[in-house]
Each structure stands twice: as structure tokens, then as C-alpha cells.
């Protein structure tokens with residue numbers, strides 16, 4: 148593939164797992180403050196639009212993943228394995244040898260309790276994982292799935308009406324707790340956050356799009372990059388704690404997409420400052436944990452595909468739990484079988500993420516997971532409205548909650564996956580029947596300035612990440628951070644047990660749809676005021 152083979156330049160390094168070729172970048176810790184564009188006039192980005200389809204095809208064209216028998220994407224050249232405790236190194240190697248002639252044990256990565264077995268890229272990882280999983284020395288083995296942010300990009304708009312925050316009864320909750328989570332750290336496992344002013348020196352190599360059209364090499368570039376002013380504005384840099392990047396393997400989890408910055412805005416956008424949009428728990432500390440690669444991370448040479456992989460996400464969860472995060476927001480997911488609880492060896496299940504989630508809850512973390520955007524999608528062989536694998540895991544753990552999306556009329560958002568694993572609902576937005584007023588708006592990059600790979604090659608130019616506006620997205624990605632923010636306020640109020648937070652949120656949710664818990668809304672719409680009042684706090 149173009150992206151990997153163009154990385155022979157000096158400075159190419161391999162990450163600790165020996166698998167991912169990491170591109171070269173230099174971060175100059177000096178840069179200008181952002182330009183706030185306010186109203187962004189832009190082309191439509193609606194689902195199914197020419198731009199959205201182009202983006203999806205380009206992501207596929209640049210991807211070096213394999214497509215498994217079920218149609219699910221996963222990484223070539225490696226599988227994840229968890230050996231049983233007290234299995235000696237020699238027995239581990241014997242098990243690997245019997246599963247794969249080329250298999251080799253990679254050095255253990257930081258923040259992992261599992262290992263990576265590298266295999267020849269021509270070998271079938273599904274076969275190797277299945278064979279390894281049958282070895283007595285092995286607790287589980289799995290392929291490395293591709294996991295995506297769960298948003299549907301949409302028309303950008305200025306923030307005139309954030310229907311989503313009053314809907315969950317936030318104003319009363321802020322009366323109860325004006326400090327809004329100031330002692331709580333929320334880890335955002337996502338595409339990174341626009342959290343500092345820097346200059347980014349990278350080399351832009353050529354690539355080919357889905358139609359084979361060549362995009363020219365732009366050579367070495369200095370790209371401006373700024374903190375989102377409504378997230379980290381002047382005087383607020385101390386709210387960012389323990390940032391880490393599992394795509395570039397360094398401590399600068401810069402968002403090159405906009406998704407992580409948007410999600411973080413819903414959790415904790417600076418509020419009551421007379422500017423822009425508000426966030427739920429606007430005083431929380433934020434821990435950016437980058438586990439999802441954007442298109443630019445692929446073009447810059449740090450990732451083989453857009454999105455994240457099970458091992459990176461599992462390590463990100465453990466990292467957040469080990470570094471003081473109390474709430475983990477995971478606006479991401481992937482599709483798979485409905486029965487991972489009873490058949491965890493299905494190659495499309497993810498025992499490595501389940502183990503990491505159980506570890507995080509054991510360390511006192513409350514975790515919020517997107518319920519999935521696949522209600523109208525068909526993923527063979529799992530059919531229409533396939534199960535969201537990580538959300539299904541959430542439903543089996545007290546202290547991890549899966550979140551469906553509602554539209555501005557508290558109806559089922561058309562994309563929001565349904566199933567027995569849905570636990571609670573929150574505003575995810577919809578443009579169907581609501582036009583652009585139904586979107587969830589937060590400050591993030593002006594995508595006309597960042598997504599230049601969507602232009603024809605003759606107009607392709609370096610991106611700039613220093614111009615921000617109030618942009619509308621929809622998805623269960625957007626619903627999830629509402630619940631993370633309310634959970635942060637509960638934890639600030641003294642409810643420290645993750646299982647107790649889940650109970651409280653579900654018990655005080657406003658029932659929607661069929662009476663009682665149902666597969667569309669779970670226990671209902673999260674209600675910030677009722678959850679805080681559930682503690683006996685009147686207001």
C-alpha cells in the first residue's frame with residue numbers, strides 16, 4: 148500500500164508491538180491561538196451525501212486491514228492472545244508454533260495484560276486466533292478488530308439552541324452542583340483533543356484515492372494547530388491531565404479529525420462564560436487518550452487504517468484507569484454477533500476489551516459506551532441492526548453503561564442500534580424531520596479547513612487545525628458524553644461505586660417507549676436533576 152511503502156524516509160520507527168509503522172512528526176510547542184469562526188458556512192455533510200460517501204470510500208482505499216468472512220474488518224499480520232497465568236515462556240512458544248508457522252511473540256506493550264503474536268501477513272488471522280484459542284495454555288485469542296467513532300457528520304451550524312442540554316434537565320442539576328465535576332477526571336478515548344497551541348511539522352506523502360487517482364506529495368509542511376478555545380481556552384490548560392496517544396505512541400494526543408474535540412465539548416465545554424456552547428460537567432478535568440486514528444493519521448503515516456484496534460483500545464482503557472481517570476467516555480464501537488456472552492470465541496467478539504473494562508471498573512472507574520449507529524445497516528452475517536460488541540459487553544458489567552440516542556422529540560434516533568444490550572438513552576440528534584436544528588452542536592474544527600483530502604487532487608492542500616466553529620454532529624457518539632458528564636457530577640457528589648452510579652442513572656431515567664426497560668431506550672432518558680436528587684438532594 149502507498150502509505151506504508153512511502154515511509155522509508157529517515158526516522159521511521161516501529162512501536163513497541165513491532166507492528167505499526169509510526170510516521171514522523173515534530174511538535175513545536177509554540178503556536179498561535181485559534182481563530183473562532185463562529186457560524187461556519189459549509190457544504191452539506193448529510194449521511195449519504197457525496198462528501199460522506201467519498202470519505203468512506205477513501206478510508207477503505209487507504210486501509211490495510213483484512214476483511215474477515217463475516218465482512219468485519221481486522222488487522223493483518225497479528226492476533227491478540229492472553230495466556231493463562233503461570234504458563235511458562237516455553238509453553239507459550241509451543242502454543243504459538245502449533246497455531247502458526249510464522250508466529251512470534253512481540254514484546255509486551257505498556258498498559259497491556261495480554262500479548263500480540265505477529266504472523267506473516269499472508270496468513271489468515273482468524274484461523275490463527277481460532278487455533279490459538281484451542282491451546283490449553285491460552286485463556287483467549289482473537290483477531291484485532293477495527294473500531295470506529297460512532298458519529299454521523301452533518302451540517303455545521305452556529306449554536307443558537309442546544310436543545311440537548313435542557314432535555315436532560317441540566318439547569319436544575321447545575322443549581323444542585325454548581326462546581327460541576329471540578330474534582331473529577333474524565334478520560335476521553337477518542338481521536339484526541341485539540342488541547343494545545345503548537346506547530347506541527349510533518350511530511351505529506353502522495354496517496355491514491357478509491358478510484359486510483361493520485362494525490363500529489365506536498366512534502367514537508369508546518370501546519371498550524373490550536374487548542375479549542377471553548378475547551379481549553381486561556382487559563383484552562385490545567386484541566387488537561389495525563390494526555391497519551393496510542394496511535395503515535397507519545398504524550399501528544401492531538402485530534403486531527405474533530406470527533407474527540409466535539410465529544411469532549413459535550414462533556415465539559417467551558418460554560419457560563421458568555422461564549423459559544425455549554426457542556427454538561429463544565430469544570431471536569433479531561434484526559435485525552437487517543438485510540439482512534441483519523442484520515443490524517445493515516446496520511447501522516449502513523450496508522451494503517453482510520454479508526455482504532457482492540458489492543459489499542461484495551462490499553463487505552465487500562466491506561467486511563469491507572470492514571471486517575473474516574474469516568475471513561477467511549478464514543479466508539481464495532482458490529483458483531485449477539486452472543487459473545489455465551490460464545491466468546493466467535494472471532495468477532497472482543498474478550499480483550501471485556502477484560503480491560505472489568506479491570507477499569509475494578510479500579511473504581513465508571514465507563515460509558517456508545518450503543519451503536521447501525522439500526523438501518525446490514526452487516527452480513529449478523530443482519531440488519533447488528534449487535535454493537537462493546538455495548539453488549541457493557542450490558543453485562545455493572546459500572547459500564549451502553550447509551551442509545553434520542554432525537555429532539557425524545558423519539559428513537561433513526562440510526563440508534565436497538566437490542567437487549569441497550570441500557571440508557573441520551574440526546575444524539577437527528578436531522579430527519581428536524582433539519583439542521585436537530586443536530587448536537589459543540590465547538591470543533593471547521594472541517595472545510597481540515598478535510599482537504601475530500602477535494603480534487605488539483606485543489607488538495609495542507610490542512611490547518613486552528614480554525615474552530617460550532618459544528619453539528621449526530622450519533623450515539625454524541626449521546627454518550629451526556630451520560631459521562633452526569634456521571635462525573637454524581638461522582639463529585641460522593642457516589643464513588645461504579646455499580647451504584649449505573650443503578651442511580653437507570654433508576655432515575657425518564658421512561659420512554661414501551662413501559663419499563665425496552666430495547667430502544669433501555670431504562671429511558673438520562674435525567675441529571677433526578678439522578679442528583681436521587682441522592683436526597685432537593686432543588
Ligand SMILES: [Ca+2]
Pocket residue numbers: 541542543544545546547548549570649
Ligand atoms: Ca451495565
Ligand SMILES: [Ca+2]
Pocket residue numbers: 658659660661662663664665668669670671
Ligand atoms: Ca421504556
